[in-house]
Amino acid sequence: MLFAAVGASAQDDLLELLGPVETPDAFVAATFKDTRIINGQSNETPAGGVLHFVIAHRFGQISDGAYALWGLDNASMRMGFDYGITDRLSIGVARNTFQKTYEANLKARLLRQSNTVPLSITGFSSIACNGLRWPEPDRVNYFSSRLSYVHQLVIARKFNSNMSLALTPSVVHHNLVATPADAHDEYLIGAGGRYKLSQRVSVNGEYFLRLNPGEAYNNSLSLGVDIETGGHVFQLHVTNSQGMFERAFLTETAGRWLDGNIYFGFNLSRVFTVSDR
């Protein structure tokens, strides 16, 4: 008995000899399940050699009622492809039903949370091109008028395996604005987070506060659930933003939660490993 106790403690001493687990090169994984928290970007990018395909639907206003099946009759779509050139850099293209908008974007992990680094910082830049026919074809229309730009920094921290939060300072530049009173540059600060309910399900929320808001629109507020099933992530959400690309939900959110102008939608993402790591 005594011998056994001594033996066991000698083995534990041996384990202690090996010291604490040291993996200095390990970055914190899966701060968020997907590259987006809901509408807005998370700090995540597709891994190197991985194609990330996302198909997103946004339905009509829930306040449309039973006649329009609470908005489900009016679906708009976003189809996006993002490719990880390396584990830290990705490029993407997308097409939106909303204003027939084309997008191209670049996303880079500038800083990654690890044992020694307390947070992750990811830069995101996108250019969007309105694809609608000119409403007034007779006047002189410049191609540049179709374009708008968004630049964001996603500053994120995974506090523990369940909770992650992100702050997202953002700037949106419109080449063409509706009236001379509207600002070409709009500044916003976003806050988002997730809390995991189980290994494969989390609840998410995000809010974007416009710092120099125009009259017409509202701040974007979204609540959602992430469900992970193998290679897919389903994100179900309700939001007062109809557009699914940055400029649209950051600066053109028309709905008001209090009036029931909210939209149900989902993102469905799938990853394909295209080339070896």
Add this chain to the structure above:
Amino acid sequence: MNAFFTLTLAAAGLLASTQARAQQFMTRSAHVDFFSSTPAEDISAVTEQASAVLDLASQNIAFQVPIISFHFEKALMEEHFNENYLESEKFPSATFTGKVSGLNPDAAVGLEQPVTATGTLSIHGVDVERTVEGTAVRTAAGWNLEARFDVPTEDHNIPIPKLVRSKIAESISVTLQAELSPR
């Protein structure tokens, strides 16, 4: 006289401690890989960052494997392994502590000895008493240890959801190779 006695004692102590040290062999770059094979998918992962220590006098042995150091072919598998299955933030390492039997410390260099290690395998925070067969080979400087064993996921409270059960084997085949040198 007194000074001489102290010196002798110190020398004897030093000798004893060097001898104790020479009885211990270790590495911080042991190889561990595992393999899950199903008709739907083969999954494998490997690390070269496992630690191992063997105390020849007591024949005690310990392994420590950082879970996050396992590398998979697909990044998403690695993420799921750490996040959903092994929960590496809660349980950062897998360990084995036990006793080796059948090891002859004075064996000829290069002779392969079948050995058995009996002890506690701790994975995902769940301890299981195991007896693992392997081989030990004395090298010029130290010892090479090799073992292959199966780990049923159920034993370590690692549930596999129904949806992916066709892709992940119920029992995972683990191989380890450690080249130990004197400590």
